[in-house]
Amino acid sequence: MRFADDFEENDEHRALRAAVGAITDDFGPAYFAEHSRDRRPTTELWRALGKHGYIGVNLPVEYGGGGAGLVELTMVCEEVAAHGCPLLLLLVSSAIAGEVLTRFGTAEQRETWLPRLAAGTGKIVFAITEPDAGSNTHRLATTATRDGDHWLLRGTKQFISGVDEADAVLVVARTGTDPDSGRGRLSLFLVDPADPRLTATPLAIEGAAPERQFTLHFDDVPVPADRLIGTEGDGLRQVFHGLNPERVTGAALGVGIARYALARAAEYARTREVWGRPIGTHQGIAHPLAQAAIEVELAALMTYKAARLHDAGAAAVKAAGEAANMAKYAAAEAAIHAVDAAIQTHGGNGMSRDFGLVPLWGMARTLRIAPVSREMILNHVARHTLGLPRSY
Numbered sequence: 001m002r003f004a005d006d007f008e009e010n011d012e013h014r015a016l017r018a019a020v021g022a023i024t025d026d027f028g029p030a031y032f033a034e035h036s037r038d039r040r041p042t043t044e045l046w047r048a049l050g051k052h053g054y055i056g057v058n059l060p061v062e063y064g065g066g067g068a069g070l071v072e073l074t075m076v077c078e079e080v081a082a083h084g085c086p087l088l089l090l091l092v093s094s095a096i097a098g099e100v101l102t103r104f105g106t107a108e109q110r111e112t113w114l115p116r117l118a119a120g121t122g123k124i125v126f127a128i129t130e131p132d133a134g135s136n137t138h139r140l141a142t143t144a145t146r147d148g149d150h151w152l153l154r155g156t157k158q159f160i161s162g163v164d165e166a167d168a169v170l171v172v173a174r175t176g177t178d179p180d181s182g183r184g185r186l187s188l189f190l191v192d193p194a195d196p197r198l199t200a201t202p203l204a205i206e207g208a209a210p211e212r213q214f215t216l217h218f219d220d221v222p223v224p225a226d227r228l229i230g231t232e233g234d235g236l237r238q239v240f241h242g243l244n245p246e247r248v249t250g251a252a253l254g255v256g257i258a259r260y261a262l263a264r265a266a267e268y269a270r271t272r273e274v275w276g277r278p279i280g281t282h283q284g285i286a287h288p289l290a291q292a293a294i295e296v297e298l299a300a301l302m303t304y305k306a307a308r309l310h311d312a313g314a315a316a317v318k319a320a321g322e323a324a325n326m327a328k329y330a331a332a333e334a335a336i337h338a339v340d341a342a343i344q345t346h347g348g349n350g351m352s353r354d355f356g357l358v359p360l361w362g363m364a365r366t367l368r369i370a371p372v373s374r375e376m377i378l379n380h381v382a383r384h385t386l387g388l389p390r391s392y
Helices: 011-025 028-038 043-051 070-082 089-104 107-119 235-271 283-311 314-351 358-367 374-384
Strands: 124-127 143-147 150-161 168-177 184-191 198-202 213-224
Touching (some): 043 070, 070 235, 089 107, 124 150, 150 184, 168 235, 235 314, 283 314, 314 374
Parallel strands (some): 124 168, 143 168
Antiparallel strands (some): 168 184
16 A cells, blocks of 8 residues: 555655545545435545546646656545545546547547546546447447548447546447458547437446446437547557556555455454453454455555556556556455455444445445456456466
8 A cells, every 4th residue: 555666655645645535534434425325426526636636646737637647546546445435437537538538639639628637627437338248349339430520329338437427428439340350440439428319328236336327328429520539440459558547546446445444444343342352352353354454455566566567658568457457356355355344343333324334345346347357357367477278
């Protein structure tokens, strides 16, 4: 959690963490829990963080951003979660959309969108997942067909977060087929979520979170040609420039959730007395918390290694992808174990609304599935780290 070149953070990083934590504390875990139950966006916290420059800490200075890197955005994601308010859309708007637009957007696109992202006054969500494609990006069926000075988008996306909060949706669509491999050539588009030919249907999701999930149906939605990001057909490479940051910031969210849960559990175990002594005296309570604390520290180390590799640029792309996957895996496991141990430490109070642990369990459990499942990460590590035959 305090990782840098020499395993110590500099003064700027410590100040960043403290400032983000202080802003988040102005709202607090009760604010997050209430918004989770009501499925209400955490707009006030988002704007407060944006006002002070933390939503766009990784975006270029010339567009109102902080001019820092993924390391700093990762710290922001971790700290809001560690103070009881994990913000899922930081992974999507700041990490994916912010990184993709900065790298591949035209001058006009960057001028239009990055200042709004940096200030926290605008959000861009991401649409790649489809009902019949799962993790297989090459099977995406949503198409974009050129029609004069527009593209027409047709198809369906599923489990798209925060569409009701978004000013634009970054959509991945097929714009052709590679004649050699038969795989789709993908392109990225910025789509207006208010277009009447785009239908957004809320999904009934059990896990409580402020961010709602949607199925999107595109019925020949017209998209102006200047909403194409980067080069037509180069979308797969562009997407992965955003997916690695998403996995790293997702890992940071897991680390932060785990830190929050362990802090609450340790405090409870120190002060709750049964039979004349604190329950933390007993190894049945202490050891699961200690084990979770070790897992969190290890996950944090890999998370910041992955963030630094991404910031290193093209020379470290392969290593960054491998580390991002490992970090996301480790942090999701650590978060689940930490929240579960915290709930168990609290006994019946662990399920009480007053203690606010259950909403974090839903978020932690989601991180084991999304943005990429633990099984697909194990496939990736087996193939790329261990050199085993491809299984899919």
